[in-house]
Amino acid sequence: MRSKIAAGNWKMNLDKTSAATLIEGLSLDGIGDTKVIVAVPSCYLSLALESTSDSRIIVAAQNAHHEQSGAYTGEISFQMLQSMGITHCLIGHSERRQYNGETNDIIKKKIDLCLEHGLTPIFCCGEPLEVRERELHKDYVLTQLKENILHLTTEEVSNIIIAYEPIWAIGTGVTATADQAQEMHAYLRSALANHYDSATASKISILYGGSVKPANAKELFANEDVDGGLVGGASLKADSFNAIMRSF
Numbered sequence: 428m429r430s431k432i433a434a435g436n437w438k439m440n441l442d443k444t445s446a447a448t449l450i451e452g453l454s455l456d457g458i459g460d461t462k463v464i465v466a467v468p469s470c471y472l473s474l475a476l477e478s479t480s481d482s483r484i485i486v487a488a489q490n491a492h493h494e495q496s497g498a499y500t501g502e503i504s505f506q507m508l509q510s511m512g513i514t515h516c517l518i519g520h521s522e523r524r525q526y527n528g529e530t531n532d533i534i535k536k537k538i539d540l541c542l543e544h545g546l547t548p549i550f551c552c553g554e555p556l557e558v559r560e561r562e563l564h565k566d567y568v569l570t571q572l573k574e575n576i577l578h579l580t581t582e583e584v585s586n587i588i589i590a591y592e593p594i595w596a597i598g599t600g601v602t603a604t605a606d607q608a609q610e611m612h613a614y615l616r617s618a619l620a621n622h623y624d625s626a627t628a629s630k631i632s633i634l635y636g637g638s639v640k641p642a643n644a645k646e647l648f649a650n651e652d653v654d655g656g657l658v659g660g661a662s663l664k665a666d667s668f669n670a671i672m673r674s675f
């Protein structure tokens with residue numbers, strides 16, 4: 428059975444005090460086996476690890492560099508994350524593709540390094556608005572899969588989490604409808620089944636991201652192939668993220 432996952436992505440938000448308050452406000456009581464992940468800014472990784480040491484909350488990094496180590500001022504490596512006990516990292520978020528020039532080639536390198544260091548990549552994919560309007564979204568996302576993760580072995584791909592995040596829905600307040608999300612998630616899963624096999628595809632959690640909030644999470648997560656959410660804005664308040672964790 429694949430995991431149900433509520434993942435928060437804080438992006439570049441919150442000062443130290445509000446970050447600590449937010450983590451303390453998260454409550455996993457009664458959420459069953461749903462996994463809860465928070466992807467925090469790298470300067471708060473230690474703080475987040477310490478304050479979640481007696482809870483099941485998984486602390487994730489938002490990014491790491493695509494080279495092993497070296498003269499890359501300001502960057503952090505997967506090896507550093509591993510040495511700190513970080514187990515998950517976002518890779519391929521559309522904001523990094525857009526603002527930091529991350530190409531499919533760079534993202535592929537990050538996926539490989541992440542797995543090499545024993546971390547779980549939370550691999551993000553999704554199409555921009557103009558691609559959706561031209562009804563090319565399936566081809567677009569399939570190309571991302573092909574160029575970013577389909578080189579992995581069956582064993583490796585079983586260790587990743589996928590987040591489908593249509594760019595037109597991120598931070599815009601416009602959410603994909605439950606049908607649009609299910610259609611794309613089923614499509615992604617069938618692409619994985621075709622390339623690997625259906626047993627492998629059925630084990631991979633595919634999260635939806637893009638304006639998930641307490642008001643729409645239940646409807647989105649009720650779909651067979653939607654295994655949870657990657658949540659930006661609504662993960663910045665404990666109340667709303669606590670409500671999203673309870674939307675399965």
Ligand code: PGA
Pocket residue numbers: 436592596597598599600636637638639657658659660661
């Ligand atoms: P949002 O962000 O929930 O604020 O739309 C989602 C994401 O970028 O992961």
